[in-house]
Amino acid sequence: MSWTDERIDQLKTMWEKGLTASQIAEELGGVSRNAVIGKAHRLGLKSRPSPVKAGEAKPKVAKKADAPKPARKPEAEVESESDADAPPFKADAPAKPLRAAPAPTPAPQPAPRPVEAAAVADDDDNDVADSADVVAAPELKPQPRIVSVGPGGFLRQGPGDQQAPIPPAPPRRLVPARPSAEIADKTTLLDLTDRICRWPMGHPGEPDFHFCGQQVNPGFPYCVEHCGRAYQAQLPRGTRRPPPPMPFGGPRVR
């Protein structure tokens, strides 16, 4: 690959954007991380916080001054003829991994459509696991105190544990709008609105996990059918029937 104007431009953009050399190389394709770094420097792009330059002002270490190593691959370093029995460098093959071979795609950003906010206005007086909340933030570092396990294997938390002050979402890498094709016609988290039943179908994390998607029973987060599952009239003690099957067949047993 050569450095076309376009590729140089991409390099500049991504470099200034703070992407690592590896990411840039992967994005461009056909070049190594070193190539990216080398090019960036040649272009005069300002260096970014390097792990190796901390404080040190004199990188002028004795590199070539005192007899260091050849540093360069010997290639045809024909020394004296008498020493012709030197070990041949058959291992000279760079063994280039040829990273990201097929990647001519300029990665057309999949225009993240203005997600309808997923209507996360959580009117949480209902007791059913509100999957939308849990699923939306699966990457909480500190393991929250688990109060109980909700339907579908959701981990319920105590009221005080709910709000983790971690809104600063780091810049996301480009991600397809749909996790997979098999869910293309299903109701995903992004499809949820106030008027769409958000009863989970399947288990979160599974490739085909989606939501009911029916019109909601006005005033409720679920359709009529699922409202019937979510809300049970409280019967006097002793007259209670055995609990109905939980959604998705109950908590997962691992």
Added chain:
DNA sequence: CCCTGATTCGC
């Protein structure tokens, strides 16, 4: 080990 960016230097 992995990662990172910087630097060197044969090509």
Added chain:
DNA sequence: GCGAATCAGG
């Protein structure tokens, strides 16, 4: 100009 090899810090 290019980039693999190497260095060196995290």
